[in-house]
């Protein structure tokens with residue numbers, strides 16, 4: 001077996017045969033996230049809080065077990081059975097480097113990553129390695145695990161130096177592994193000046209190529225992988241590179257302005273927003289990969305009797321997006337493989353020890369809308385509206401356009417800062433206190449809740465993905 005590589009607009013194997021990568025992101029695993037795993041705030045906060053409550057040893061035991069159970073052979077087998085061929089693996093830099101011991105590689109970081117890459121390979125599944133958090137935070141959102149909305153990665157050269165160093169070390173480690181389809185060096189950058197991103201890509205490209213001349217690179221556009229308008233001629237310096245968009249559609253979220261009925265107008269809007277993101281690549285004949293997309297789903301426990309109807313609409317958005325992607329022979333990675341029930345292809349059953357322990361807490365998180373992703377703020381909107389009104393009253397419109405506006409509206413910014421960062425911070429200790437007094441066997445049971453065997457399948461989503469895999473296989 002040889003490496004996959006990028007040839008013009010396509011990804012090809014060693015014989016030049018086109019390989020279309022269709023799969024999902026393993027979010028919430030080596031980069032945990034609040035709405036995926038059920039905690040408030042950021043991963044570094046809950047890890048610290050858990051250590052405070054149960055001690056370092058027990059805390060490390062719990063997280064190690066969590067990593068072990070979250071993805072096992074049965075997950076890979078199931079994934080492959082749907083006709084999917086690629087898993088994007090997001091990871092947090094903290095697995096490989098300690099902020100208090102910078103530039104010293106932590107060998108234990110490879111324990112689970114190597115295991116899962118090999119498990120996937122054994123089932124004929126490619127992997128793409130995605131640095132989802134970089135030192136200082138490369139974007140303004142919770143998933144860069146920085147605890148702030150300021151993407152300090154762009155303001156401090158040393159943070160960038162460390163990410164370049166880390167990629168050099170990872171490339172050295174994985175250079176010979178042909179089941180890795182490639183490296184995705186930075187998830188969803190938000191560089192307000194746009195130029196620092198290109199400079200970083202130049203440096204990380206050189207560091208990876210010095211250790212590994214073969215693997216493809218998947219480079220995200222700026223502003224959450226949606227904007228290549230400042231890339232200019234940058235691609236001329238790079239070879240074997242695909243460009244990554246994240247094609248989330250507003251129609252797949254609770255904030256959709258209207259019900260999705262798959263009208264001509266709505267389908268045109270879906271296509272337009274996708275075409276806009278890939279325009280720079282299309283003008284230059286470059287390869288596009290859609291590294292994240294997909295709706296979120298309603299849940300009976302929060303959304304009651306409208307759940308089924310909402311989800312039928314969301315599945316239609318998904319089908320219409322797939323239709324677009326199939327016509328373009330696009331490689332994609334849907335978000336998300338596994339979670340506690342909002343977006344994943346499989347999700348932890350409500351009867352498990354983890355979901356039982358946190359059931360009241362999760363309801364409180366939902367009510368307070370502390371997770372930004374697909375938040376329903378209806379219970380608390382009146383609390384924050386006065387703040388939005390104040391800013392609108394006192395700040396001139398031209399001064400309100402703080403980056404990443406217009407992708408972030410004023411209400412998004414207030415929501416991120418006030419709920420997702422501030423209120424969340426006050427809930428971190430409460431999350432950790434649920435573990436107080438737990439013995440190893442109980443911690444093991446809590447972590448085990450995340451095994452495939454303890455998960456419910458999102459049948460509607462998986463059927464669409466499987467039918468699509470059959471359809472595209474027949475068309476080939």
Ligand SMILES: O[C@@H]1[C@@H](O)[C@H](O[C@@H]2CO[C@@H](O[C@@H]3CO[C@@H](O)[C@H](O)[C@H]3O)[C@H](O)[C@H]2O)OC[C@H]1O
Nearest residue numbers: 027033141143188224226246248249250373407
């Ligand atoms: O870890 C993932 C994370 O990668 C993902 O990030 C969000 C992606 O969407 C961003 O907003 C979109 C920006 O483009 C507009 O066109 C879309 O309508 C918006 O949805 C958002 O700000 C990012 O945080 O989200 C899920 C995480 O689990």
